Amino acid sequence: MLTLPNDAVRQIQWRFADRFDLQMLVQSARGVARGTVARLVAAGERNTHEWTPGKNGMMEAFDSAGITAAYMEPEEGGFIAGPKNLALALAAFELAWVDSGAATASLAGFLALSPIHERGTEEQAKHYNRLSAPAQPGEDRKPWRGAFVLTEPIPYVGVDTNMLNGKVRITEWKDGQEPWLQVEKRGRFITNIAFANFVTAAVASDDPRIKGTCFVILEETDEGTFDHGSPTKKLVQQLSSTGDPIFSLKVPASRIVGGYTVKDGVIVPNHSHTEIIESVFRRTRVPVGIMTASKLLSSIEPVIRYQRSRFRGAENLTPGSARYEQGIQQREDALHRLVDVWATGEAATALGFATARLFDELDPIEKQKIAILSERGVQGGRAELKALRESGQQAIEMLSLEANDQRRKELAADPLVQFVLLDAAANVLCPATKLWNTGHGANMLREAVSLMGGYGITEDCPGFLGGKWMDAQLEATYEGPEAVQRRQMTITMTSEVFLAEFQAWTNEMRRIAEEHPGVGAGALVPAMQLWQWTLNYLQNTTDPDGRKLYHGQRQGVTFAMADAISWLVAARAQILDVLELEARGPEDPVVSEGIEGTVQFFSDLSQVQAAAAAGEVSRITGELVFGYSAGDEDASAASNEFLGLQNKVTESLRGSRLAKDRAASTVAKIMIPEALDYPA
Numbered sequence: 001m002l003t004l005p006n007d008a009v010r011q012i013q014w015r016f017a018d019r020f021d022l023q024m025l026v027q028s029a030r031g032v033a034r035g036t037v038a039r040l041v042a043a044g045e046r047n048t049h050e051w052t053p054g055k056n057g058m059m060e061a062f063d064s065a066g067i068t069a070a071y072m073e074p075e076e077g078g079f080i081a082g083p084k085n086l087a088l089a090l091a092a093f094e095l096a097w098v099d100s101g102a103a104t105a106s107l108a109g110f111l112a113l114s115p116i117h118e119r120g121t122e123e124q125a126k127h128y129n130r131l132s133a134p135a136q137p138g139e140d141r142k143p144w145r146g147a148f149v150l151t152e153p154i155p156y157v158g159v160d161t162n163m164l165n166g167k168v169r170i171t172e173w174k175d176g177q178e179p180w181l182q183v184e185k186r187g188r189f190i191t192n193i194a195f196a197n198f199v200t201a202a203v204a205s206d207d208p209r210i211k212g213t214c215f216v217i218l219e220e221t222d223e224g225t226f227d228h229g230s231p232t233k234k235l236v237q238q239l240s241s242t243g244d245p246i247f248s249l250k251v252p253a254s255r256i257v258g259g260y261t262v263k264d265g266v267i268v269p270n271h272s273h274t275e276i277i278e279s280v281f282r283r284t285r286v287p288v289g290i291m292t293a294s295k296l297l298s299s300i301e302p303v304i305r306y307q308r309s310r311f312r313g314a315e316n317l318t319p320g321s322a323r324y325e326q327g328i329q330q331r332e333d334a335l336h337r338l339v340d341v342w343a344t345g346e347a348a349t350a351l352g353f354a355t356a357r358l359f360d361e362l363d364p365i366e367k368q369k370i371a372i373l374s375e376r377g378v379q380g381g382r383a384e385l386k387a388l389r390e391s392g393q394q395a396i397e398m399l400s401l402e403a404n405d406q407r408r409k410e411l412a413a414d415p416l417v418q419f420v421l422l423d424a425a426a427n428v429l430c431p432a433t434k435l436w437n438t439g440h441g442a443n444m445l446r447e448a449v450s451l452m453g454g455y456g457i458t459e460d461c462p463g464f465l466g467g468k469w470m471d472a473q474l475e476a477t478y479e480g481p482e483a484v485q486r487r488q489m490t491i492t493m494t495s496e497v498f499l500a501e502f503q504a505w506t507n508e509m510r511r512i513a514e515e516h517p518g519v520g521a522g523a524l525v526p527a528m529q530l531w532q533w534t535l536n537y538l539q540n541t542t543d544p545d546g547r548k549l550y551h552g553q554r555q556g557v558t559f560a561m562a563d564a565i566s567w568l569v570a571a572r573a574q575i576l577d578v579l580e581l582e583a584r585g586p587e588d589p590v591v592s593e594g595i596e597g598t599v600q601f602f603s604d605l606s607q608v609q610a611a612a613a614a615g616e617v618s619r620i621t622g623e624l625v626f627g628y629s630a631g632d633e634d635a636s637a638a639s640n641e642f643l644g645l646q647n648k649v650t651e652s653l654r655g656s657r658l659a660k661d662r663a664a665s666t667v668a669k670i671m672i673p674e675a676l677d678y679p680a
């Protein structure tokens, strides 16, 4: 590979080569990122917590570039029809390439609308989307901005929500008329709050005439107090606004997100706040994971430039000499570490976009599922679980059949079977994206920063790497810190349907390993087997005190297994992207030139990453299987079985360091532009 990967390569890898609408969105988001946003960062706008005219100008630039409208339906002023998960992930990728605070500022508006989008009534969705859409030509209005208000001052809710201090009660309810509600809510760390015109806020009933919890929509002009609060003194993502607002407002009951029914004189919201949070975060956590991934990939070019030019200008150093031309890239470790950063960035991006695409597939099928079940008189709750359990068994049966089996084809065409399969995968891949991309990604951004020496931790560092590293910690924290993702995975990764899918993924990797030996699938197969064997072992084994090993309360076991599988699914996604490029690249007029070298380089990176993933899984599972054992007889039989599998993992690493050497030699020669295309 002679140059850094271009857009045509990325469009194939991330599967939007045939989506002109998405390509346009990428170009316009990139324009704002490398123009307006980069100039703000370079001008030191990150050095103030205040909401400045410059930062406000950035929001307007999002509107003009079509980024705000990317969330809307065409009839609401948008330009993308159908599901928009991949679209929003791509926009977040472009913005975070320069500054993830900018990406957060854009996503937070969508987050505010998400409760209404996912569970709001049709009128609510239409009304607030229309208000939030940028003005059309000839229209004289400013788009509304929103904020999502869940988190409260300690000791109440973070994202892991049971104690909700925000309250709602009835102040007025005249016969035959809409009830009026009094809402009291204090928020903590609320994004976009400096300028929000409306918020969606989580509250609990403080009135026997209202049942449970809900989300309510509050507007700036409602009667009472809408205090935007003072700005949070953040160390990160200062291009977004964050603060602690206070609301004490009177609103009509029609502001309850998703509406309500009245039963025996009690208002029963159609959706509790937890139900809404689940459906919202499920989608919005994916672009957050993409943000960190983007920053990892954005660090490659500035690091290469720094490494090569490190010694230029020194006395007696002549152009053409190895020291002049290659600088620190003469040293193997500098190249190998950069390859590790690059490989991680590829895996994180592959996983994030694969998950975004999965949600694009899931969205219409979820609607179909709701329609089918309601036709059968089944609506949510236990009845739905029961109905879907049967489809779950059919999905498992389907996965056990040969590809050309007629029964398999019939089952695969059943929308409910499709739903349970996509749903089970999404329930693991979404938290895995958020957890691995941001958590491990933040660690690897530190590696990138370290490759720039002292420069890395200055404001002058090209690519703003120091800021990007710090910002990643926020990506790992908001919308649920790592523990929340791990807890969710503790449950979802043990579902019968998911484990059957995981087995099918392992078989798929085995086939790939035979047909494409250089992409790292060979290392992934035994690691995936080791993970699944270990899960089964942990679920059926107790510690020396007779306590179950795999148990929700035993985070030392369950969280470690969640980490391990995240490495695996990321490496798998990366391998699938390489295969896509190999299959489609030769047909593409731009990509086909030099395609062999490009595929070779990406294969080497995925082999490096698969080896790292396999090593990590081997270490984690080894610690769990041996670390909780007191060395009795039964355990040692299992230990031998484990060691047999673990040996296979070690053997499968054969050649992976040679792949790293090859990738390093490409990185040492790859051409980069004279200067970064955004200012330092």
Ligand SMILES: Cc1cc2nc3c(=O)[nH]c(=O)nc-3n(C[C@H](O)[C@H](O)[C@H](O)COP(=O)(O)OP(=O)(O)OC[C@H]3O[C@@H](n4cnc5c(N)ncnc54)[C@H](O)[C@@H]3O)c2cc1C
Binding pocket: 108, 147, 148, 149, 150, 151, 157, 158, 159, 160, 188, 189, 190, 191, 192, 234, 242, 474, 477, 478, 479, 480, 481, 482, 483, 484, 555
């Ligand atoms: C800049 C910024 C912007 C934000 N924007 C918004 C916003 O727009 N809207 C909004 O509602 N919120 C927002 N938040 C809040 C954010 O979502 C929370 O800060 C985050 O979810 C973490 O919650 P917490 O701060 O209460 O941390 P805690 O829950 O106190 O977590 C502290 C530590 O304990 C661990 N932990 C927590 N629970 C468990 C458990 N059960 N098991 C094991 N370990 C656990 C966590 O992983 C973490 O390491 C924002 C926060 C920041 C900093």
